[in-house]
Amino acid sequence: MTDPIVFAEGLRKSFGDVQALRGLDLSIPRGRVCGVLGPNGAGKTTAVRILATLSDPDAGHARVAGYDVVRQAGEVRARIGLAGQHAAVDEKLTGRGNLRMFGRLSHLSRRAAHRRADELLERFGLTDAADRQVAGYSGGMRRRLDLITSLILRPEVLFLDEPTTGLDPRSRGEIWDSVRELVADGTTVLLTTQYLDEADRLADDIAVIDQGRVIATGTPDELKATIGDRLDVVVEDPAALRPAATVLTTLAGTAPATMDADRLSVVLPGGLRLADVVRELDRSGVAAADVRLRRPTLDEVFLRLTDRKEPVR
Amino acid sequence: MTALTPPADHRLRWTLIDGLTLVGRELGRLRQNPGELIAALIFPAVMVVLFGYVFGSAIQVPGGGNYREYLMPGLFAMVTFSAVMGVMVRVATDASRGVMDRFRSMPMARSAVPFGQTGADSLTGLLSLAIMVGAGLLVGWRPHRGLVPTAEAFLLITLLRYALSWAGVYVGLVVKNDQIADQMVPLFFPVTMLSNAFVPTGGMPGWLRFLADWNPVSALTAASRDLFGNPGAPSGHLTWPLAHPAATVLLWSAALLVVFVPLSVRTYRRRGR
Numbered sequence: 001m002t003d004p005i006v007f008a009e010g011l012r013k014s015f016g017d018v019q020a021l022r023g024l025d026l027s028i029p030r031g032r033v034c035g036v037l038g039p040n041g042a043g044k045t046t047a048v049r050i051l052a053t054l055s056d057p058d059a060g061h062a063r064v065a066g067y068d069v070v071r072q073a074g075e076v077r078a079r080i081g082l083a084g085q086h087a088a089v090d091e092k093l094t095g096r097g098n099l100r101m102f103g104r105l106s107h108l109s110r111r112a113a114h115r116r117a118d119e120l121l122e123r124f125g126l127t128d129a130a131d132r133q134v135a136g137y138s139g140g141m142r143r144r145l146d147l148i149t150s151l152i153l154r155p156e157v158l159f160l161d162e163p164t165t166g167l168d169p170r171s172r173g174e175i176w177d178s179v180r181e182l183v184a185d186g187t188t189v190l191l192t193t194q195y196l197d198e199a200d201r202l203a204d205d206i207a208v209i210d211q212g213r214v215i216a217t218g219t220p221d222e223l224k225a226t227i228g229d230r231l232d233v234v235v236e237d238p239a240a241l242r243p244a245a246t247v248l249t250t251l252a253g254t255a256p257a258t259m260d261a262d263r264l265s266v267v268l269p270g271g272l273r274l275a276d277v278v279r280e281l282d283r284s285g286v287a288a289a290d291v292r293l294r295r296p297t298l299d300e301v302f303l304r305l306t307d308r309k310e311p312v313r
Numbered sequence: 314m315t316a317l318t319p320p321a322d323h324r325l326r327w328t329l330i331d332g333l334t335l336v337g338r339e340l341g342r343l344r345q346n347p348g349e350l351i352a353a354l355i356f357p358a359v360m361v362v363l364f365g366y367v368f369g370s371a372i373q374v375p376g377g378g379n380y381r382e383y384l385m386p387g388l389f390a391m392v393t394f395s396a397v398m399g400v401m402v403r404v405a406t407d408a409s410r411g412v413m414d415r416f417r418s419m420p421m422a423r424s425a426v427p428f429g430q431t432g433a434d435s436l437t438g439l440l441s442l443a444i445m446v447g448a449g450l451l452v453g454w455r456p457h458r459g460l461v462p463t464a465e466a467f468l469l470i471t472l473l474r475y476a477l478s479w480a481g482v483y484v485g486l487v488v489k490n491d492q493i494a495d496q497m498v499p500l501f502f503p504v505t506m507l508s509n510a511f512v513p514t515g516g517m518p519g520w521l522r523f524l525a526d527w528n529p530v531s532a533l534t535a536a537s538r539d540l541f542g543n544p545g546a547p548s549g550h551l552t553w554p555l556a557h558p559a560a561t562v563l564l565w566s567a568a569l570l571v572v573f574v575p576l577s578v579r580t581y582r583r584r585g586r
Contacts, residue, residue, distance in 0.1 A: 078420040106420065
């Protein structure tokens with residue numbers, strides 16, 4: 001049993017009248033990738049800024065790699081990397097020039113900074129572009145450079161704040177590959193993202209944030225399990241839709257979530273098997289063209305969790 | 314696990330090294346953008362020609378003498394003042410593009426960033442001063458009083474530039490937005506014009522003359538004219554700053570440094586945006 005490498009408790013932060021964080025708790029074990037999800041304005045970025053020592057919380061406390069982010073900020077900074085929308089590179093320098101400069105500023109010797117720059121460029125496939133000015137890089141290359149700049153000191157914890165926002169699918173894939181490589185090295189990653197498929201593919205654990213608080217945590221599968229599997233039924237004859245709905249309502253205990261001309265979809269409670277459904281439909285004389293069980297997507301989980309039906313307190 | 318506070322001399326050493334790395338960054342940028350460098354260097358030369366021959370063709374130097382000899386100290390002072398704008402734009406660009414946040418998230422010395430930015434500006438300042446001197450010599454400007462006063466003049470110019478660049482750091486940190494900073498650049502132009510750099514202040518209306526006389530640009534211009542032995546020494550009843558221009562430059566530099574060094578360092582360190 002080891003202490004979590006990122007630990008936050010009761011973090012609060014307000015900007016004027018806006019409460020960005022209202023008691024955020026977070027705990028990430030070493031070597032895991034934690035995806036922090038939340039709608040815009042949920043407090044993701046504020047949380048990252050506090051954990052990366054860019055901003056002080058109004059209340060609560062946080063430790064990263066064993067050090068307090070407020071009182072021992074220097075120790076934290078020596079052990080973290082930050083990339084994404086809030087850390088950037090100098091567009092007027094070359095890729096190599098940036099890595100060497102940030103290497104020196106990380107207090108590597110001149111030789112070590114040069115060697116580390118070459119290593120990182122090689123490993124993340126930027127050697128060809130290394131001596132070109134960053135202003136001429138594509139969006140994907142720039143993000144990759146931004147990402148590897150945060151790896152100069154082999155951070156124990158890497159904060160990636162929306163690392164692929166605005167990138168084309170291929171560039172996103174390249175960033176994902178890079179992140180997977182880091183994780184294989186044992187780096188702990190905190191990733192914020194608006195793309196749920198990104199979290200689904202990269203994250204071991206997910207924390208869903210809404211209105212400055214964590215409202216759900218778990219692995220992607222655990223989160224999906226909380227809203228149950230979905231059953232899609234396609235009928236051959238549209239007239240059979242109504243009897244089919246009746247059967248499914250009886251079985252599932254709730255009315256179908258969606259109903260189109262020839263198909264309907266219902267959330268299944270645990271314990272109900274596909275075979276039971278098919279047998280019941282048969283018994284009622286419904287000719288089903290297709291009966292399919294599927295896991296919910298993370299999008300469905302997310303929408304369900306962040307659906308603001310209750311008034312904001 | 315306890316946080317180690319590095320000993321003071323260690324910290325100072327890293328502040329220096331980090332500052333020098335940031336000065337080196339400026340060199341790297343200039344190397345990558347030779348066009349920008351050339352433009353930055355040509356600008357002062359163009360000013361020499363423009364003011365020296367266009368205005369110079371119609372302006373009488375008070376007390377007689379060559380207008381271009383009269384003009385050069387004013388242009389030195391004007392270019393010196395441009396340090397405020399240059400540094401402000403660079404700092405604001407770093408702040409808005411996230412480069413500043415990367416610096417802040419790194420274990421580097423905290424005061425190194427403002428020190429590095431002002432150091433980098435001194436470097437470009439020396440380059441542009443050298444070009445100005447070359448252009449001045451070409452159009453007939455000469456220092457007449459020998460080595461020591463000439464060196465003193467250049468020292469005053471460099472000192473005031475360094476002090477002004479700290480004001481630039483502060484404004485850049487407060488503005489935090491490169492577009493706003495760019496739009497603010499023209500606002501500084503009147504400050505340089507509201508001085509004795511191009512015309513004597515004696516003929517200005519009283520309130521304007523007061524501002525012009527206390528303008529550091531005026532003090533630097535007057536001090537340089539005196540130390541270079543160029544024409545245009547103000548005569549008649551003089552306000553204190555123009556009677557003691559070198560002392561005024563020193564006072565201005567000290568005041569700017571005393572105010573803006575701590576203010577900039579504190580603003581850079583402040584977290585919680």
